[in-house]
Amino acid sequence: MPERDRFLATTEWLAANLANPKVRVLECTVHLLRPAEGQRGFRVVPAIEDFEAGHIAGAGFADLHNDLSDPESKLRFMMPPAEQFAEAMSRYGVGDGSEVILYDRGGNMWATRIWWMLRAFGFDNARVLDGGWTKWTAEGLPVEQGKPGPVPAARFTARLRPELIAGKDEVLQAIESGQACIVNALNEATYRGETRTYARPGHIKGSKNVPAMGDSGVVDPATQTYRDLADIRAQFEAAGAKP
Incomplete structure (x- = not known):
């Protein structure tokens, strides 16, 4: 399998596999509404209204803000407890044997966030739809309207991989040692x-x-697809972010 296909799904592949019962498609979009002039912060709005107005046929909606973030944290988008994550994914129709395709309506930032969360909780069979909603609709591929439909019963098992998460102390240590590359x-x-x-x-x-x-x-703003691997590697190297 080409390296790109390990992590990204093409619109052509998804269109050919929409009817596959093992494939579960989830929209992940969140809107960050900018503050008024002179104010800081932003307001978080899950894009469920946009989803109901039109989404990839058969897709569900993954609510990062309400379902997949720690409700006890004062900070936004912090990792939830494993039990909470597993319950939400099971409710979305994602089971241990599913193949998950994630998309959003922007530059893939929300889809990649939930892709990483799935990996952090021990689930590797997930990919991001290259080009997301932008490319899917530009190609006239199947869409539908309305709320998420019923999904088959599923059981998701969350197994946290703590090595994929860096806490404040680890970042401070990395700054001090200079032995890690921190990327913004x-x-x-x-x-x-x-x-x-x-x-x-x-x-x-x-x-x-x-x-x-x-x-x-690293995402082409015109197509919302990822640039070629060589171009992305060159961007990291130019920024001094070498492995």
Whole structure:
């Protein structure tokens, strides 16, 4: 299998496999509504209304904000307990034997977030739809409207892989030792501290900037598909983010 196909699904592949009962498609979009002038932070709105207005045929909706984040944390989007994650995935129709395809309506940031969460909880058979909703609709592939439909009973087993998660102490140690490469995937203006979206402008000390989105991002803004592997590797190397 080509390296790209291990982590990305093409629209052609998904269109040919929509009827496969093992394939479970989940939309992952979240809207971050920007603050008023002079204010910081943002408002989180799961894109369920957009989903109901139109989504990939047969897809479910993965609610990162309400279902897949720790409700006890004061910080947004923190990893939930394993039991909470397993319950949500089971409710979405994702079982241990499923093949999961994730998509969103932006630059794949939400789909890749849930892809990583699945891996962190021990599930490897998930891929991100390359091009997401943008490419799917541009190609006139099957869509439908309405709320998520019923799904077959499923059981998801969450087995946390703590080695995939870095806590504050590990990051501080990495800064001190210089033995790890810390990558900031936000846009260049945010990295340079020119925006006030977050409580503190700038970036983690010593981190390198490889934007996920934008003209210089690893995702092509016109198609929402990932650039060629060689181009992405060159972006990391140019930023000094070498393995």
